[in-house]
Amino acid sequence: MSCTSLLGPVLPIPARKSIRKTKPTPCHVSPRMSLQPLPPPPNPSLFTTITKLLWGQSLPPQLLISTVRSTWHATWQLMMSQLAPSDPSGRYTRPPSKFRANFKPTQFSRQKPGTLHLYVGLPCPWAHRTLIVRALKGLEDAVPVSIASPGIDGSWEFKDTGGRDGDRLVPGLDNANRRRTLREVYRSRRGGYDGRATVPMLWDVERKEVVCNESYDIIELFNSGLNGLSGNSDLDLSPPALKGRIDEWNRIIYPNVNNGVYRCGFAQSQEAYDTAVNELFNTLDMIDDHLGSSRYICGDTLTLADVCLFTTLVRFDLVYNVMFKCTKKKLQEYPNLHGYMRDIYQIPRVAATCNFGAIMDGYYKILFPLNPGSIRPIMPSGCEHEVLSGPHNRELLSSVDKSMRVYVS
Numbered sequence: 001m002s003c004t005s006l007l008g009p010v011l012p013i014p015a016r017k018s019i020r021k022t023k024p025t026p027c028h029v030s031p032r033m034s035l036q037p038l039p040p041p042p043n044p045s046l047f048t049t050i051t052k053l054l055w056g057q058s059l060p061p062q063l064l065i066s067t068v069r070s071t072w073h074a075t076w077q078l079m080m081s082q083l084a085p086s087d088p089s090g091r092y093t094r095p096p097s098k099f100r101a102n103f104k105p106t107q108f109s110r111q112k113p114g115t116l117h118l119y120v121g122l123p124c125p126w127a128h129r130t131l132i133v134r135a136l137k138g139l140e141d142a143v144p145v146s147i148a149s150p151g152i153d154g155s156w157e158f159k160d161t162g163g164r165d166g167d168r169l170v171p172g173l174d175n176a177n178r179r180r181t182l183r184e185v186y187r188s189r190r191g192g193y194d195g196r197a198t199v200p201m202l203w204d205v206e207r208k209e210v211v212c213n214e215s216y217d218i219i220e221l222f223n224s225g226l227n228g229l230s231g232n233s234d235l236d237l238s239p240p241a242l243k244g245r246i247d248e249w250n251r252i253i254y255p256n257v258n259n260g261v262y263r264c265g266f267a268q269s270q271e272a273y274d275t276a277v278n279e280l281f282n283t284l285d286m287i288d289d290h291l292g293s294s295r296y297i298c299g300d301t302l303t304l305a306d307v308c309l310f311t312t313l314v315r316f317d318l319v320y321n322v323m324f325k326c327t328k329k330k331l332q333e334y335p336n337l338h339g340y341m342r343d344i345y346q347i348p349r350v351a352a353t354c355n356f357g358a359i360m361d362g363y364y365k366i367l368f369p370l371n372p373g374s375i376r377p378i379m380p381s382g383c384e385h386e387v388l389s390g391p392h393n394r395e396l397l398s399s400v401d402k403s404m405r406v407y408v409s
């Protein structure tokens, strides 16, 4: 059987072309780069002629497949090593944030509104945490936001998307520094910066300096460090009495769920994936069980632990289930976790921070090594606003106050 009849006429051409024309990929090229679309294949007769010239009358399919497979695998590993650094056994190791909170808890409490500026991207679950706490604390005027879009190479850039999406946040321009990319903003700090330009990033407008680019530090600051500027200063998402429990839960949720989905999706060996996926679903099973008798993670009170869990859950069936191979169950199969996710989604101001289209685009269209065709699948039923807005009855679990009143202004 000729390779043309087995695999269709277009397959060998791109593979062969990219091998011959592309120099060995230098490490500074971002692996998330969506490669430029290849030119349309030449007409079949030209193709057949070239193939015959290069390969003889017919290329044995086994040879074709093994050549393409090993070439692709080597290229994939090269790209993955840039996208997702891993240890020698193929386990994803998330690089630490560069700018941690080295500010005093009250350092910014007397600043005037607009001194701090928040940079985010809507697909990012870490940035989403900061948007939710900013909204719940009524900090929208005090801490303006610029929303970046993922560029074709995966780095963050600012585009005038012009459109609106109801009351949901949409990407736009850099309102603080008027830069084209987030990298340029990072570089413009005194002393420059050439590392990863990640979101979320909190920027000091007057000092022209990165304040912090670690999401948990930022949400702690928003929760308790800006109460002088907050429209909802009574809300405490990390009350002293619950701090120990919040930390304990975060120590479970962060590695196994928040970062756990990335450990599945970015695993570079079967063994690394197996470990990550088992730890993820064992933890989800355990949390689902816990939420059968507790409205929120730490009881009747919404805390930072819930915010952090929510941003992973709301992406679960949309992207992680499919693209990161978190396939054992869909979130919708967990009755308590799914109701819990809807409960938080329905807290006033939270839904506006969730832009499902931007989330799907940000993963399926940008993480090239995981989805080379960049095709965005259809939205799974059950992930739409209408479903997430449906009744959850979780107020029945509250022992103190039957109606959750998080936002009081």
Ligand SMILES: N[C@@H](CCC(=O)N[C@@H](CS)C(=O)NCC(=O)O)C(=O)O
Residues within 6 Å of the ligand: 096, 097, 123, 124, 125, 126, 127, 154, 155, 196, 197, 198, 199, 200, 213, 214, 215, 216
């Ligand atoms: N530990 C950081 C993680 C932030 C992070 O990894 N952000 C990703 C988006 S989800 C990013 O901006 N990546 C851009 C890059 O690595 O160049 C946090 O929690 O804030």
